Amino acid sequence: MTSTTPSAPSGTRESTAWVVVPLFNEAEVIGDVIAGLREQFSHVLCIDDGSTDNSVALAQASGARVIRHPMNLGQGAALQTGFDYVSAQPDATHIITFDADGQHLVSDAMEMLELAQRKRISIIFGSRFLDKRTKPGMRKRIVLKAAVLMTRAITGLRLTDAHNGLRVLSMEAIGKICLEQNGMSHATEIVHQLAKAKLSWQEYPVEVLYTEYSKRKGQSLLNSINILIDLLVR
Amino acid sequence: MISQWVLVGALALVGLYLLKAKRSANHQAIRRLFMVIVLIAGFVAVLFPEYTNSVAALLGIGRGADLLLYSFVVFALFYSVYQYRRQLWQEKVTTDLARSLTLTQASLEDAMTELGSAPR
Numbered sequence: 001m002t003s004t005t006p007s008a009p010s011g012t013r014e015s016t017a018w019v020v021v022p023l024f025n026e027a028e029v030i031g032d033v034i035a036g037l038r039e040q041f042s043h044v045l046c047i048d049d050g051s052t053d054n055s056v057a058l059a060q061a062s063g064a065r066v067i068r069h070p071m072n073l074g075q076g077a078a079l080q081t082g083f084d085y086v087s088a089q090p091d092a093t094h095i096i097t098f099d100a101d102g103q104h105l106v107s108d109a110m111e112m113l114e115l116a117q118r119k120r121i122s123i124i125f126g127s128r129f130l131d132k133r134t135k136p137g138m139r140k141r142i143v144l145k146a147a148v149l150m151t152r153a154i155t156g157l158r159l160t161d162a163h164n165g166l167r168v169l170s171m172e173a174i175g176k177i178c179l180e181q182n183g184m185s186h187a188t189e190i191v192h193q194l195a196k197a198k199l200s201w202q203e204y205p206v207e208v209l210y211t212e213y214s215k216r217k218g219q220s221l222l223n224s225i226n227i228l229i230d231l232l233v234r
Numbered sequence: 235m236i237s238q239w240v241l242v243g244a245l246a247l248v249g250l251y252l253l254k255a256k257r258s259a260n261h262q263a264i265r266r267l268f269m270v271i272v273l274i275a276g277f278v279a280v281l282f283p284e285y286t287n288s289v290a291a292l293l294g295i296g297r298g299a300d301l302l303l304y305s306f307v308v309f310a311l312f313y314s315v316y317q318y319r320r321q322l323w324q325e326k327v328t329t330d331l332a333r334s335l336t337l338t339q340a341s342l343e344d345a346m347t348e349l350g351s352a353p354r
Contacts, residue, residue, distance in 0.1 A: 047336075067340040070332050081333050085340055182329055233252060233322070 015042040017094040017113050017168075018086045021064070022046075022078035027053040029102040029213060034062035036106045037098065045085060046100070047078040055100075076186025080179040087174060093117075095174055099165035101213065108206040112168045115204060122173040122199035125159060125191075126166035130205035137210075147227070151188045154231055155195045159203060163187045166206055173199050184223065185230035192231065237293040237304070244308045252315045257323065265316070272309065 019037050023030060023046045030046075037044045046064040048056050050072035059066050067085060069078065079097060086092050094116060096109050104126070112124045128134035129144075136144065144163060151162035167190070169177075176197035181189045194201065255261060279286050279302065286298030295301050 067336055067343075069336050073329055073332055077329050077333070081336055084333065084337055088337075088341070180326065182325065 020082035074182035
């Protein structure tokens with residue numbers, strides 16, 4: 001097996017779920033994000049998508065297994081590469097997708113995984129709109145709601161949050177996914193393919209932390225038009 | 235006017251091609267046939283300019299020059315859509331290649347780690 005840091009105690013940590021973290025130039029925060037995940041999870045996989053800073057070294061130092069794209073392909077491509085890698089690991093039962101920019105809580109990921117295991121649900125989507133913890137602000141709220149409406153129209157799945165990077169997927173669900181959208185349209189594409197596969201799913205309330213850092217990298221309202229075109233023309 | 239129907243039909247075909255085109259030998263054959271026809275039409279238009287006028291009149295377009303302009307716009311659109319689709323396909327190929335490189339390298343590293351940690 002591929003444990004990169006055998007030093008940490010592994011008895012207490014979750015070892016059948018793999019955390020998949022697409023990584024592109026997040027040197028400011030990636031060390032802390034990985035360290036936080038490694039406290040709970042034995043297997044944290046980073047897919048470096050051609051970072052030009054020292055993100056890779058920092059992620060490795062914090063205990064992640066890092067695999068590298070030869071050039072920047074996009075977050076969707078990185079996720080799919082991660083799915084392919086974990087699919088080849090014999091002991092993997094679940095994949096948790098987790099953003100590298102530090103906006104998710106490890107405790108939310110743990111609770112979602114526990115729910116997926118206990119009730120045997122194939123897919124748990126994180127949603128920031130199911131409770132009052134997350135305060136996105138007016139502008140962000142409008143952008144996200146536009147994306148939600150778009151996703152509903154395309155997929156027919158009535159999710160409350162379309163662009164949340166925190167998800168728990170069983171390996172059965174992973175087997176039904178083949179992401180072809182390299183860029184940011186993959187979030188809608190995942191929902192689309194899972195809706196077609198007719199697997200059990202549920203949403204789970206999570207908090208999204210809007211730090212100064214993550215606010216600098218937001219999506220715009222016009223991007224929902226990109227998503228629509230990406231999914232229509234392929 | 236006939237010309238309007240023809241042009242709207244041609245634009246609709248371009249749109250359909252954008253959404254539905256597949257990479258198949260049939261499509262390729264149709265594209266090549268199309269190119270040959272356009273080429274022949276070009277020769278005819280150069281050698282017998284008066285023909286463009288009569289075809290234009292037949293379609294209800296004022297002059298042969300207008301007919302040429304309209305046809306040019308439709309062909310140019312069709313060509314850009316074709317190139318756009320080719321580029322999408324090319325991106326997919328590049329992604330598949332990059333991914334297989336990444337996974338090959340990763341499994342090599344894993345194998346090395348396993349060898350290194352195995353009891354001698």
